[in-house]
Amino acid sequence: MTNAALHVARTGLDAQQERMQVIANNIANVNTTGFKRDRANFQTLAYQYMKEPGATSSGDDKYTQGAALGTGVKMTGTSRSDTQGSLNQTGNALDVAIQGNGFFQVQQPDGTTAYTRDGNFSLSSEGQITTADGRALVPNIQVPQGVTNITIGADGTVSATAAGSTEATQLGKIQLASFTNPTGLKSVGDNLLTETQASGAPQVGDAGTEGRGSIEQGSLEASNVNVVEELVDMIETQRAYEVNSKMIKATDEMLQFANQQI
Structure with missing residues (x-):
């Protein structure tokens, strides 16, 4: 399962890196006439079910909750904001x-x-x-x-x-x-x-x-990029990237510990 955790964290790194590229492109085009900002959209990857919700537990009893393990995240696309620029x-x-x-x-x-x-x-x-x-x-x-x-x-x-x-x-x-x-x-x-x-x-x-x-x-229409909002999104993306990096480090340390104890 720790190997799976490495994979999940890697998908997180990839997703945040792609989001950072979207934000960087928005900021780079802050002075581009008529430019419309993009937003990165994400989606969960397929789940691995250890226990299906509603499955029989014992006798006539059924599980009211399932046991699902997520496999990560992916960027599904970008949405362009067509709001009016000044x-x-x-x-x-x-x-x-x-x-x-x-x-x-x-x-x-x-x-x-x-x-x-x-x-x-x-x-x-x-x-x-x-x-x-x-x-x-x-x-x-x-x-x-x-x-x-x-x-x-x-x-x-x-x-x-x-x-x-x-x-x-x-x-x-x-x-x-x-x-x-x-x-x-x-x-x-x-x-x-x-x-x-x-x-x-x-x-x-x-x-x-x-x-x-x-x-x-x-007149010319300015871009609809709000630099303050983009900077907030950039910081949020950076923090999410750092957390995924720490997850990889923690998982690697768990694997090292297991190998030393076996």
Whole structure:
């Protein structure tokens, strides 16, 4: 049984190390635009039953309690918290944030669509509105040369005023995608998420409709990471790791004692 205790303690070390990596990633992205913090989820491993509850003890009597030995813990996955991050004013006409639910759509190099809360957009040499690394916004919005002012409404309508003109011309509309289960989206790096079977298909529409949030021009959404909470979780994880380490040491000492006495 002491060998089993070593195995259980080892699973505890692995689980806490994985949780620490999740926390470290949250802290590392505290200043990443639109980043959503992750939480590690755990689950018990299979139990070994020495005595089944309800089994016959003697005669017609039955055990009211079982005797179960746990075999450890494992991390089952991570849950992304989609709570709203604070909006930071930038004054940049192409910086946009989503107040509420929804994701911007950008085109991947392979032609597929990815989703992001990072509204730090800019113009390409051809006048397309793109992400910082050149991925075009979907639907594509082309800004002509000579524009002096770009306005983005709360519903995503993009308008521009040409030099020498007093009237704005509508260039297109930024649409948002929403999902039945946004936590089921797959993180692929570069502030991007992709659709999965768990997330469901995207429902694309105008901002401010069917539960989608509104668009705020001149703002960027900060990450929703709370550094104080992450530090508390880090200390808790460190203490749990230390306790599992002590369990391995204590079990090893028990084995040494047994070997010396035999």
